[in-house]
Amino acid sequence: GESVGLHLPTLSVQEGDNSIINCAYSNSASDYFIWYKQESGKGPQFIIDIRSNMDKRQGQRVTVLLNKTVKHLSLQIAATQPGDSAVYFCAEMVWGKLQFGAGTQVVVTP
Amino acid sequence: DAGVTQSPTHLIKTRGQHVTLRCSPISGHKSVSWYQQVLGQGPQFIFQYYEKEERGRGNFPDRFSARQFPNYSSELNVNALLLGDSALYLCASSLTGTVNEKLFFGSGTQLSVL
Numbered sequence: 001g002e003s004v005g006l007h008l009p010t011l012s013v014q015e016g017d018n019s020i021i022n023c024a025y026s027n028s029a030s031d032y033f034i035w036y037k038q039e040s041g042k043g044p045q046f047i048i049d050i051r052s053n054m055d056k057r058q059g060q061r062v063t064v065l066l067n068k069t070v071k072h073l074s075l076q077i078a079a080t081q082p083g084d085s086a087v088y089f090c091a092e093m094v095w096g097k098l099q100f101g102a103g104t105q106v107v108v109t110p
Numbered sequence: 111d112a113g114v115t116q117s118p119t120h121l122i123k124t125r126g127q128h129v130t131l132r133c134s135p136i137s138g139h140k141s142v143s144w145y146q147q148v149l150g151q152g153p154q155f156i157f158q159y160y161e162k163e164e165r166g167r168g169n170f171p172d173r174f175s176a177r178q179f180p181n182y183s184s185e186l187n188v189n190a191l192l193l194g195d196s197a198l199y200l201c202a203s204s205l206t207g208t209v210n211e212k213l214f215f216g217s218g219t220q221l222s223v224l
Contacts, residue, residue: 008150032210043114043200043215044153051210089152096209097143097166098202100152 008087010105019077021104023090028071030092030099035064035075038103039086047075047088082108112137114203114216122222123191131186131219133201139214141165141207142184144176145200147218153200159184160207188221196223 013019025033031052036044050057050064050073057064063076073090085108091098115134123129135142141160145153155168159178178184182203188195198220202213 034212036215041217043202043217046212046214049212091152093210095166096207097155097158097168098145098153098213099155103152 008103008105010107012107012109013080014109015082016079019075019080019084019106021075021077021088021090021106023073023075023101023104025071025073025090025092025099025101027092027094027099028068030094032093033064033066033073034091034093034098035062035073036089036091036100037084037086038089044089077106080106080108082110084108114201114214116199116201116216116219118219119217120220120222122224124224125191125193127191128187128189129191129221131188131199131201131221132183133186133203133216134183135201135203136214139203139205140182141204141211142178142182143202143204143207143213144184144186145202145215146170147198147200149197156186158207165207191223193223196221 034049035047038044048059061078065074087103089103090101117132143158144156147153157176158166162178173189176186198218200218202215204211
């Protein structure tokens, strides 16, 4: 029979365009946040992190923005490539344990 | 350098059986954490170990247990398996397991309970 499961939010983006993935976190006391990329059949891969004393951090083609006022995190990917197709998770560190969001499926179209 | 390695990669069990999953951390990392990832969801924290001591435990029943060995490798044991235990089990390692430290994940063990 057909399996029923949660359907991840999906972001469809054209190759070469910029992607923005949003995440709301729950704990106002969280002071460390990480974005992970997970490809099918693999474990989460670290992309970029940010501490609460910052509101922006840049890596190679990626930028993370943190808005503590509204407890919102975003990941921007510049010039999205086919290899960026994956599920992206934001995670907050709560008492030494990572608490993951639900994830966003990014699909890069040619 | 090898990353976090987990074995086996796939496993099929039946209800009521028990299972042991294994993890070797990145060389030099002393802390290991275990996460359960059900299809379509983010990983959920199960355990953290550092220097063979349990440092944290998530909201999982006592059927779940783990240990860490002197070489910092770790085992996750699940007894009396239920259908709902079917998931990807992820191991992550970090240097000391302190707060606000990067976690590096392995590729996981896909457990199917029939």
